[in-house]
Amino acid sequence: MVRRGPFDGLFGFSQGALLSAALVGLQQQGLALNMVPRVKFVMTISGAKIQSPALAAKAYANKINCTSLHFIGDGDFVKAHGEELADSFVDPLVIRHPAGHTVPRLDEKGLQAMLSFLDKIESGLARD
Numbered sequence: 001m002v003r004r005g006p007f008d009g010l011f012g013f014s015q016g017a018l019l020s021a022a023l024v025g026l027q028q029q030g031l032a033l034n035m036v037p038r039v040k041f042v043m044t045i046s047g048a049k050i051q052s053p054a055l056a057a058k059a060y061a062n063k064i065n066c067t068s069l070h071f072i073g074d075g076d077f078v079k080a081h082g083e084e085l086a087d088s089f090v091d092p093l094v095i096r097h098p099a100g101h102t103v104p105r106l107d108e109k110g111l112q113a114m115l116s117f118l119d120k121i122e123s124g125l126a127r128d
Helices: 015-028 053-059 079-087 108-127
Strands: 009-013 041-045 067-073 093-097
Touching: 009 015, 015 041, 015 053, 015 079, 067 079, 067 108, 093 108
Parallel strands: 009 041, 041 067, 067 093
Antiparallel strands: none
């Protein structure tokens, strides 16, 4: 991120979602990404909280104050962990879908929610 950045946000699927969310939490605590600008948003698909107790205690010590969007599938084997991850953020936007551990095809309601989220990010970035 130092060499290729700056990056405004992080986006991850499965283990990438786990890592993206944990990094934002660790950055908020001053324990990671200290040489790059603050991550302004995170988007996760089929994410989960990191399971290492020592690392989780640091990454989720407080609710993560970062704009976030979480896609959670009803048939996903990590659904419960995805719910826990979303709950670790301040005011998360959760879009649910009927599929499993996959990048979802969104219905009209989910698509509109995602587009509104992206508009919110874009307008926030324009102010920064």
